[in-house]
Amino acid sequence: MVQDPFKPAARVAGQRQDVWSIVNEAAAAYNQEHGAGSVVNMGQGFFGYNPPAFVLDAAREALGRVECNQYSPTTGRPRLKKALADAYSPFFGRPIDPDTEVTVTTGANEGMLSAFMAFLEPGDEVIVFEPFFDQYISNIEMPGGKVVYVPLHPPANGATHTTSAGDWTLHMPDLEQAITARTRMLVLNTPHNPIGKVFTRAELQAIGDLCVRHNIIILSDEVYDRLYYVPFTRAATLSPEIAALTLTVGSGGKNFYCTGWRVGWLVGPEPLIKYVSAAHTRICYSSVSPLQEATAVAFEQADAHGFWDASKREMKGKMDRFNEIWRELGLPYSEPEGGYFVLVNLAKVRLPADYAFPPHVASRPRDFQLSWFLIKELGIAAIPPTEFFTDANAHIVEDWLRFAVCKEDEVLEKAKERLRGLRKYIQ
Structure with missing residues (x-):
């Protein structure tokens, strides 16, 4: 039997159109009609401004050095590994060994893929809290892992009142029930995207103790670890037993406003890190x-x-500045405890009954239609958060949109002005 050379592998076949391409499609149409750059992009979480001067100066200087333009050691440049060890040691309360406990990756995402590639065999299970960063899912499935979803529960009055992101809660019985003999890893994200929740020390302790009891590796995605507005606890600091099972993920792009640099890292005990490093070497050899x-x-x-x-002060200021518009419009939102995303409930917004949504938007939950409508009619882009939920639980956020506030203040003000156009649709 002759196989079709263009038949894709199952892992990429049959996937519905992703949220990013749908949002970009609508934005491109708006820009074509109103002029390039007309859309106010509050969607994808990239910064609307440059890193500070001392960071840019360092990049320029590095580009002028011969050795900085050649291959780095596969686990990272020694200077960066030492800088990371020095930065994390005070948090962990002990010296971090840069040679054996740090590996540098091509962005945090490739670092997490390397962790999954390092430890998952086909059929192994990974617990992911819902909502989730969408890249987790494909990264787990690539090596044959199975995702097991455990929901975070929204506050009961979140659709009618402004609440705290911390009011989204994990029910520990749900987590305990999800654990099986095949559970190999658990993904933790704090501060959380898209909710903005910072898990409390007590919540992390309960999760960590359960992982110790069942010998489950914790992949702690802490890429927003410098942007928190309530007390923040790192999972690896809870106990020596939890630390022994924890891989902490970090991101230079999130730390220094340069998401396009693709510099990430993992910090953790040598028995775990060495296998992450081995997988990273096979995925991309070394990073920029x-x-x-x-x-x-x-x-x-x-x-x-x-x-x-x-x-931290400036990002909190941007968050407060932008969220003024929701109080002005009388729309409830979830007050973030960390990061730079805010979830807003638009249940009061009545979309025109005869609005002509394209089929690939009309067939998706209401938040996709809200997102499309805001782009096409108001020229402002936001992300529909049902993309971060399973179909069974998408109804939880079908009236919500996610906005990124990591933009210049003048852009935030322009966004607020455009959002005032919602008044005529609010009931």
Whole structure:
């Protein structure tokens, strides 16, 4: 039997159109009608401004050095690994060994893929809290893993009143019931995307103790670890037993406003990290050399520039500035505890009954229609969060949209002005 050479593998076949391409399609149509750059992009979580000068200067300097334009060691440039070890050691309360407990990856996403590739055999199960960052799912399934979803439960009055992201809760019996003999890993995300929840120490302790009891690896996605507005606990700091099972994920792009640099890392015990490093080597060999060097300098100089406190203060200011519009319009939202996303409930917005949505939008939950409508009619892009839910639980957020506030203040003000156009649709 002759096989079709163009038949895709099952892991990429039959997938419905993803949220990013749908949003970009609507934005492109708006820009074509109103002029390039007309859409106010509050959707994808990339920054609307450059890294600070000391970070950009470090990148320029690195590009001028011969050794920074060649292959780096597969586990990362020594200067960056040392900078990361120095940065994390105070948090962990012990010295981190840069040679055996740190590996640098091509963005946090490739780092997480490397972790899954390192430990999953076909049929192994990975627990993921719902809602989830969509890349987790494909990364788990690529090596043959099976995703087991455990929902976070929204506050009962979240659709009618402004609440805290911390009011989204995990029911521990749900988690315990999800664990089987095939459970190999658990993915934790704090501060959480898209909710903005920062898991409390008590919540993390309960999760960590359960993982210790069942010998489950914790992949702790902490890429927003410098943007928290309530007390923040790192999973690996809870106990030596939990630390022994925890891989902590970080992101230079999120830390220093440069998501396009694709510099990420994992920090964890040597018995885990060595296998992540081995998988990373086979996936992409090594990561971008000059930007690793620049990220190292950024860590070395951040404290002297007062960068961490300023970053947190400025992002919280942007969050507060932008969320004024929801209070003005009388629309409830979820007050974030960390990160730079805010979820807003638009149940009061009545879309025109005869509005002509394309079939691939009309067939999706209401938040996709809300997103399309806001782009086409108001020129503002936001992300429908049902993309981060299974179909069974998508109804939880079908009236919500996710907005990213990591933009210039003038863009936030332009977004607020356009959102005032919702008034005539609010009932």
